[in-house]
Amino acid sequence: MRKRKGAGRPTIADVADKAGVSTITVSRALRDPSKVSDYLRRKINNAVNKLNYVPHSHASALASTRSNIVGVIVPSLTNNVFADTLRAIYDELEQGPFQVQLGNSRYVAADEERLIRTFLGQGPSAMIVAGKDQTDAARELLQNAGCPVVQVMDIGDDPIDMMVGFSHFEGGRAAGRHLVQMGYKRIGFLGARMDPRSHSRLEGFKDALQSGGLYDPDLIMTTTVSSSVSLGAELIEQLIARRSDLDAVFCNNDDMALGALFGCQKAGICVPDDMGIIGFNDLEMMAASHPSLTSIHTDRYAIGKRAVEMIKAELDGEATDQKIVDLGFELQQRESTSRNK
Amino acid sequence: MRKRKGAGRPTIADVADKAGVSTITVSRALRDPSKVSDYLRRKINNAVNKLNYVPHSHASALASTRSNIVGVIVPSLTNNVFADTLRAIYDELEQGPFQVQLGNSRYVAADEERLIRTFLGQGPSAMIVAGKDQTDAARELLQNAGCPVVQVMDIGDDPIDMMVGFSHFEGGRAAGRHLVQMGYKRIGFLGARMDPRSHSRLEGFKDALQSGGLYDPDLIMTTTVSSSVSLGAELIEQLIARRSDLDAVFCNNDDMALGALFGCQKAGICVPDDMGIIGFNDLEMMAASHPSLTSIHTDRYAIGKRAVEMIKAELDGEATDQKIVDLGFELQQRESTSRNK
DNA sequence: ATTTATAATGTTAGCGCTAACATAATGTTA
DNA sequence: TAACATTATGTTAGCGCTAACATTATAAAT
CATH class of the missing domain: 1.10.260 (434 Repressor (Amino-terminal Domain))
Incomplete structure (x- = not known):
C-alpha cells in the first residue's frame, strides 16, 4: 500500500x-x-x-500558479548603492507575507534576461529590476509577467509597468554645472564600468560643460573595469600626468571620488583650491573625509521603499495613476569644491 | 466540468x-x-x-519536500564584508540548479531564529548562516534541518554541521601585537555595533596588550551604534580629546579605521608617526588611502566559495572529515603603522 | 541450468493547497 | 410576494512533480 x-x-x-x-x-x-x-x-x-500552522509556500504556489516571492535583480552585490535600496526593500517586505528572491546580473543584460526568465518561471508576486535598459526579450517577458514590475534607480517615460528613480543625465549635468559655477576651467570626468546609467551621467556632464564652452574631450577618462577607490586614485594620477592643467573632476560615483581625493593627496595637490572633486550618490563616507567630498545626493533607501509601496498598491488593486515616480537628486556641496577664489 | x-x-x-x-x-x-x-x-x-522545458520548482519542492533553494542569512545587507562572501556564494551556485534565498537578520539573534524557521519551513537544500552565536532554538532547528548547514565568518570547535571562517580573537590579538611591536605605547580600541565577533576581536586585542603590559581600559571606546566612516572619525576625536597621549588605535573594522584616519587628518595628527591605525578585513580602499591603512586581511570571497563547495560535497554524499575549515587571516602592514622610530 | 542480484523503466498515489464550480442562507428590488 | 443578487461556506479536481512500490530484462553467482 x-x-x-x-x-x-x-x-x-x-x-x-x-x-x-x-x-x-x-x-x-x-x-x-x-x-x-x-x-x-x-x-x-x-x-x-x-x-503552530505555517502555510506551505510551495503547495500554495503550485495550486495558485503564484508564489509569495518578490524577485529583485541587482547588477552588483558589492556596490553600496544597491545595498541601500535592497535594505529598504527588505525592511518594507519583512512584516508581510512576501519574501525576496535576489538575483545578481553582474551588469550583463543577457544575465539579467536569463534571471528574469528563471524568476518569472516561479510565478513571483512582483519583480523589481534595476535601470531601464533591459533587452527587448526581457522587456517583453516583464510586460507579460502578469504581476507588478518596478524599474528602480533610473527614470524615463516608457516604463514596463512602474518606475521609481531619478535622472542620471540631469544628475551629471548638475555636477558639471556646479564645477563650472565654482570657477573651475579644465574639468575632467572619471568613469568606471560605464553601464547605461554611467553613460547618462557622462552625457549630462558633457552637456553642462558644452553650455559653458568648457568641454574638453581629452579630459574624459573612462574604463569598463569595475569601480573602486583604488581605480579612482589610479585614473586621476594618469589624467594629471597627461594634463597637469586639470583643475577639477566629476567622478561617476563616490568610491572613485574618494580615490581621486587620495590620489591628489599623494601628489600633493590641494583640494579644493587646486583640484575640485565631485562624486555621485553621496555615500555616508563623503561627509567624513578630509576635506569632505561634494556629491550628488540620491535617496536610494527611499527608492526601494517607494518601489515596494507601489507594488503593494497594485497588488491591492488600488488605482494608481502615478506609474513614474521621480525622487530626484540634490547637490550636496562640501569642502572639496568650495574653493575661495 | x-x-x-x-x-x-x-x-x-x-x-x-x-x-x-x-x-x-x-x-x-x-x-x-x-x-x-x-x-x-x-x-x-x-x-x-x-x-524549452523548465522544471516547475514549486511542484518539485512539494512532491519531494525539498526545494532547490540555499538559504543564506546575513546580519547586514550594507556591510561590505558580507557582500564579498555573498558574491562568492552567488558565483558558485550560479551554474547549478540552486538558487539563493537571502535573509537579513540585522544583527538580531531573535530575527535570525525567525528567518531560520521560515527558511527551513520551505525545505531548503542547504543553509548558510553567519557566525556561531545562534540562539539555542536556532541551533536545534539547524541541527535537525536534514540538510547541510554551514556557519561562516567565524571559527570554533562545535559546529552545527560545518564551519568555515577564521578566529576573530586571534585576529584581534594579531592587531594588538602588531601595534605593540611597532613601538606604540598608549594603544586604544574603537568598536561599533559590538556583535559577538567584534567582542572576540576586542578580547584578543586586550590579551595582546595585557601580555605587553600596555592594556589601559580607559582607552577602549565602544558603542552599539552601527559602524560607519563618520562614526570612526567621531570616536577618535572623542578619545583624543580625553586622552591626548593616545598614540595608536585598533578599529574593529575598516570603515572605522578610515574614519579614524580622517579624524586625525582634521586634527593635524600625523599618521603613522603620532598615531598608528589598524583596521580589520582589509577592504579594497585600505590600500588606496593616503597614508595607506594597515589591516587584518580576511579572505571573505574564499569563505563563501568554500562554504558552497562543502555544501555540494555533502549533498553529493562525499565523505568529508573536514567539517571545520579555518581560512585564517593575515596582517597586511601598510603606511599607517609603519612609523620610523 | 538455476537462482539471485542489479539496472532500467513504469505505475500509483499523493505532497498541500486552491481554482472553479456548487449550495444555502440572507438581503434587495420591483 | 416573487425574483434576483450577495454573502458565506463547501466540494471536486487538479496544479506538476516524485516517493514508494512494481515489473522486466540482463548480469552475476552458485
Missing part, C-alpha cells in the same frame, strides 16, 4: 479539522479574511495558533 | 510524451542521469530542448 511521507508538520487539513470548517475556508481566512465570518475567523485563527 | 488552468508552459508530461517515456524517467534523466540509459537520456534531452 503506497503511503507518501509528508513533511511532518501540520497542514491546512489539520487546521480545518480543529476549527470544524473546510480547508478552503481556512485558506480564505488567511488570504482573504473579509470572505469569512467573524465567528469562523476567530475559531480558525485559534486553531492556527494552537497548531 | 471543473477544469484547472495551468501555468500554460510545457510540463514534464509533455516532455515524456515527446520522448516516448514515462514522466518519472524524464525526472530521473534530469535529476539522476546515471539511472537512465544513454539512449533514452538523449531522447529526453532533445525533447527538453525542443519544448
Whole structure:
C-alpha cells in the first residue's frame, strides 16, 4: 500500500479539522479574511495558533500558479548603492507575507534576461529590476509577467509597468554645472564600468560643460573595469600626468571620488583650491573625509521603499495613476569644491 | 466540468510524451542521469530542448519536500564584508540548479531564529548562516534541518554541521601585537555595533596588550551604534580629546579605521608617526588611502566559495572529515603603522 | 541450468493547497 | 410576494512533480 511521507508538520487539513470548517475556508481566512465570518475567523485563527500552522509556500504556489516571492535583480552585490535600496526593500517586505528572491546580473543584460526568465518561471508576486535598459526579450517577458514590475534607480517615460528613480543625465549635468559655477576651467570626468546609467551621467556632464564652452574631450577618462577607490586614485594620477592643467573632476560615483581625493593627496595637490572633486550618490563616507567630498545626493533607501509601496498598491488593486515616480537628486556641496577664489 | 488552468508552459508530461517515456524517467534523466540509459537520456534531452522545458520548482519542492533553494542569512545587507562572501556564494551556485534565498537578520539573534524557521519551513537544500552565536532554538532547528548547514565568518570547535571562517580573537590579538611591536605605547580600541565577533576581536586585542603590559581600559571606546566612516572619525576625536597621549588605535573594522584616519587628518595628527591605525578585513580602499591603512586581511570571497563547495560535497554524499575549515587571516602592514622610530 | 542480484523503466498515489464550480442562507428590488 | 443578487461556506479536481512500490530484462553467482 503506497503511503507518501509528508513533511511532518501540520497542514491546512489539520487546521480545518480543529476549527470544524473546510480547508478552503481556512485558506480564505488567511488570504482573504473579509470572505469569512467573524465567528469562523476567530475559531480558525485559534486553531492556527494552537497548531503552530505555517502555510506551505510551495503547495500554495503550485495550486495558485503564484508564489509569495518578490524577485529583485541587482547588477552588483558589492556596490553600496544597491545595498541601500535592497535594505529598504527588505525592511518594507519583512512584516508581510512576501519574501525576496535576489538575483545578481553582474551588469550583463543577457544575465539579467536569463534571471528574469528563471524568476518569472516561479510565478513571483512582483519583480523589481534595476535601470531601464533591459533587452527587448526581457522587456517583453516583464510586460507579460502578469504581476507588478518596478524599474528602480533610473527614470524615463516608457516604463514596463512602474518606475521609481531619478535622472542620471540631469544628475551629471548638475555636477558639471556646479564645477563650472565654482570657477573651475579644465574639468575632467572619471568613469568606471560605464553601464547605461554611467553613460547618462557622462552625457549630462558633457552637456553642462558644452553650455559653458568648457568641454574638453581629452579630459574624459573612462574604463569598463569595475569601480573602486583604488581605480579612482589610479585614473586621476594618469589624467594629471597627461594634463597637469586639470583643475577639477566629476567622478561617476563616490568610491572613485574618494580615490581621486587620495590620489591628489599623494601628489600633493590641494583640494579644493587646486583640484575640485565631485562624486555621485553621496555615500555616508563623503561627509567624513578630509576635506569632505561634494556629491550628488540620491535617496536610494527611499527608492526601494517607494518601489515596494507601489507594488503593494497594485497588488491591492488600488488605482494608481502615478506609474513614474521621480525622487530626484540634490547637490550636496562640501569642502572639496568650495574653493575661495 | 471543473477544469484547472495551468501555468500554460510545457510540463514534464509533455516532455515524456515527446520522448516516448514515462514522466518519472524524464525526472530521473534530469535529476539522476546515471539511472537512465544513454539512449533514452538523449531522447529526453532533445525533447527538453525542443519544448524549452523548465522544471516547475514549486511542484518539485512539494512532491519531494525539498526545494532547490540555499538559504543564506546575513546580519547586514550594507556591510561590505558580507557582500564579498555573498558574491562568492552567488558565483558558485550560479551554474547549478540552486538558487539563493537571502535573509537579513540585522544583527538580531531573535530575527535570525525567525528567518531560520521560515527558511527551513520551505525545505531548503542547504543553509548558510553567519557566525556561531545562534540562539539555542536556532541551533536545534539547524541541527535537525536534514540538510547541510554551514556557519561562516567565524571559527570554533562545535559546529552545527560545518564551519568555515577564521578566529576573530586571534585576529584581534594579531592587531594588538602588531601595534605593540611597532613601538606604540598608549594603544586604544574603537568598536561599533559590538556583535559577538567584534567582542572576540576586542578580547584578543586586550590579551595582546595585557601580555605587553600596555592594556589601559580607559582607552577602549565602544558603542552599539552601527559602524560607519563618520562614526570612526567621531570616536577618535572623542578619545583624543580625553586622552591626548593616545598614540595608536585598533578599529574593529575598516570603515572605522578610515574614519579614524580622517579624524586625525582634521586634527593635524600625523599618521603613522603620532598615531598608528589598524583596521580589520582589509577592504579594497585600505590600500588606496593616503597614508595607506594597515589591516587584518580576511579572505571573505574564499569563505563563501568554500562554504558552497562543502555544501555540494555533502549533498553529493562525499565523505568529508573536514567539517571545520579555518581560512585564517593575515596582517597586511601598510603606511599607517609603519612609523620610523 | 538455476537462482539471485542489479539496472532500467513504469505505475500509483499523493505532497498541500486552491481554482472553479456548487449550495444555502440572507438581503434587495420591483 | 416573487425574483434576483450577495454573502458565506463547501466540494471536486487538479496544479506538476516524485516517493514508494512494481515489473522486466540482463548480469552475476552458485
